[in-house]
Amino acid sequence: MSASINTNVAAMLAIQNLNRTQSELSVSQTRISTGQKVASAKDNGAIFAIAQNQRGSSQALNAVRESLQRSQSTVDVATAAGETISDLLNQMKEKALAAADTQLNTSSRNAMNADFVSLRDQITKAVNNSSFNGKNLINSGATNIEALADESGSSKITVQAQSLALGGANVTVAAAQDITTTANANTALAAVNTSIQNVSLALAKLGSGSRSLATHLNFVNKLQDAIDAGVGNIVDADLAKESAKIQALQTKQQLGFQALSIANQGPSSLLSLFR
Missing domain, CATH: 1.20.58 (Methane Monooxygenase Hydroxylase; Chain G, domain 1)
Known part of the structure; x- marks a missing residue:
């Protein structure tokens, strides 16, 4: 050279x-x-694009989780109020049955009616105070809950509203129901018995809805974890x-x-x- x-x-x-x-x-x-081995598009354009798309899916599932959690809380509040109403109806049944006894004197009947009316009015209070985030699932005219189920927003999980207001389809006890007479007591007893059955069925439906939301929330959590792990596999x-x-x-x-x-x-x- x-x-x-x-x-x-x-x-x-x-x-x-x-x-x-x-x-x-x-x-x-x-x-x-x-x-990261792929921190920007210049490192590997194809892999970066795939990772960004999957990150978008993962972030979208945050909104799905929040919707499911919010709906679950609303249903749980309604269920708690429904259980209280069921207990009140059982107590009202006792009062109505006792008032159906023809041997009661006026003083005893009036005392029982006062208790019955107090229990009846507590049902209204329970219904009116069962809201979560402005949503009440058991008041009169309540609408169904529709929680997001996927990132597209097209799929939803529906929990049907169950009106437990006085004089409604489930609680047939009227807002002015009383047991001041034997006849009224018998009428009230029939309404309370029907209401107890209806409220039990409504609670079963609310419970099924809450379980559906909880099950899907668990799935979404696992899906999000799997997506995040998948992104990590290709970019970390x-x-x-x-x-x-x-x-x-x-x-x-x-x-x-x-x-x-x-x-x-x-x-x-x-x-x-x-x-």
């Missing part, structure tokens, strides 16, 4: 190798600092591997500097030819 002071081929090769090493070192350092860096690689590259970088230094000393050796 001819010797030239204008063109140092060895130095050019050393610089090329050193630049390549430094580029690889920069990539490994970025992966270690971000924890193997830090143990990158750590070992960066050690090797740092050694290679030092050797590259030494090789460049040696190559740069080549032209100075030409001076010995002129001595």
Whole structure:
């Protein structure tokens, strides 16, 4: 090989190798600092696009989870109120049955009627106070709950409203029902018995709805975890591997500097030819 002071081929090769090493070192350092092997589109456009789409799906499932949790809370509040109403009806049945006894005197009947009316009015209070986030599932004219079931928003889980207001389809006890007479007591007893059966069925429906929401919420949580894990599989860096690689590259970088230094000393050796 001819010797030239204008063109140092060895130095050019050393610089090329050193630049390549430094580029690889920069990539490994970025992966270690971000924890990702695909942190931007320039790293791998196809993988980045797939990961972004899946991240969007995962974030959309947050809204689904919130909708399911909100609906579940509404149903649970309605169920708690319904159980209270069922207990009140059982107590009203006792009062109505006792008032149906023809041997009661006026004073005793009036006392029982006062208790009956108090229990009756507590049903209205329970219904009116069973709202969650402005949604009441058991008041008169209540509408069904429709919780989001998937990220598209097209699928929903419906829980039917169950009106437990006085004088409604389930609680047939009238808002002015009393047991002031034997006849009224018998009428009230029949209405209370029907109401107890209807409320039990309504509670069963609410309970089924709550279980459906809880089951789907559990599925959505698992689905979101699986999506997040899948994204991690394609974009996360193997830090143990990158750590070992960066050690090797740092050694290679030092050797590259030494090789460049040696190559740069080549032209100075030409001076010995002129001595």
